[in-house]
Amino acid sequence: MQTIQVKDKSFSLFIPEKEILKEVKRIAAQINRDYVGKEPVFLAVLNGSFIFAADLLKEVNLPCEISFVKLASYQGVNTTGKIREVIGLNVDLTERPVIIIEDIVDTGLTMAHMLDVLKQQNPASIDICTLLLKPGKLQVDLDIRYCCMEIPNDFIVGYGLDYDGYGRNTRDIYTLIK
Numbered sequence: 026m027q028t029i030q031v032k033d034k035s036f037s038l039f040i041p042e043k044e045i046l047k048e049v050k051r052i053a054a055q056i057n058r059d060y061v062g063k064e065p066v067f068l069a070v071l072n073g074s075f076i077f078a079a080d081l082l083k084e085v086n087l088p089c090e091i092s093f094v095k096l097a098s099y100q101g102v103n104t105t106g107k108i109r110e111v112i113g114l115n116v117d118l119t120e121r122p123v124i125i126i127e128d129i130v131d132t133g134l135t136m137a138h139m140l141d142v143l144k145q146q147n148p149a150s151i152d153i154c155t156l157l158l159k160p161g162k163l164q165v166d167l168d169i170r171y172c173c174m175e176i177p178n179d180f181i182v183g184y185g186l187d188y189d190g191y192g193r194n195t196r197d198i199y200t201l202i203k
Contacts, residue, residue, distance in 0.1 A: 029199055031182055031192035036199035040174065045156070045184055045198065046080060048173035052154060053084030055171060056124065064088045065122045066148075068114070070139070071095040072193070073128030076185035077156045081126060092116040096135050118146035124154050124171075128185050131159040131178070133167045140167075156184070157198075 028037050056065075064087065069078035071093050082091060092115055123143060130136055136153060143151055154171035162178045180201040182192035192199070 026197075028202070029183075029192070029195065031188045031199075034188060035202040036182055036192070037202050038197055039176075039179075039181060039200040040184075040198040042184070042196040045173070049077065049080045049156075050084050052171045052173050053081055056081075056154070057084075057086055059170075060087050060122065060124075063122050064090075065124050066116055066118060067091040067124050067126055068143075069093050069126040070128070070135070073185045073187065074126045074156070076193070077128055078126045081154070090116060094139070096139060114142075114146065118143065118148040120147065120149050123148040123151045125151065127153065127155040129157040129159070129181075130155045130167065130169060131162040133163045133165040136167055137165045157181070157186075 026038065028035055030036075067078065067082065067085075067089060069075065069091060072095065075093075078091065082089075094114060125136070125139060125143075127136060130153070140151060152170040153167060155169055156173045158169060158172045158175045159178050160175055180188070181198050182188050182201075183195035183198040185193050186198065187193045
């Protein structure tokens with residue numbers, strides 16, 4: 026579909042599934058090379074990263090674990106700037122390499138908060154793996170080792186990303202029609 030309606034807003038096709046999956050495979054191959062001989066713990070940030078995490082892990086051929094955390098900073102189409110930890114960690118990260126799986130990094134505030142929380146768990150290392158990055162919106166310095174795609178500062182939905190909880194269930198990514 027070239028356009029979709031999500032609640033009261035219209036969105037146009039931005040990134041087709043085929044392009045997304047190509048980038049996911051590229052990043053998974055890089056992780057497979059970088060983590061040979063290691064057993065990383067993947068921490069997927071809910072809700073948005075669940076589709077990305079599933080597709081990524083299908084391509085990872087390392088012994089690994091996955092766990093889920095839930096942090097929220099969005100309300101509607103705007104970030105609140107305040108991070109609320111909803112569901113905490115349930116795996117021991119001590120001396121384990123950790124790879125955070127995030128759907129999108131825009132301001133970076135959520136990721137900075139998560140890094141602070143994770144460092145208290147004494148992991149061997151922490152890397153960030155994001156599907157999308159909005160470099161023009163970053164407010165903090167982050168070392169993002171794995172990034173599938175950089176995008177402009179547009180509001181998007183699909184492939185796990187939502188607008189007020191809706192629109193996550195599309196195979197493609199769509200951008201808001203202004």
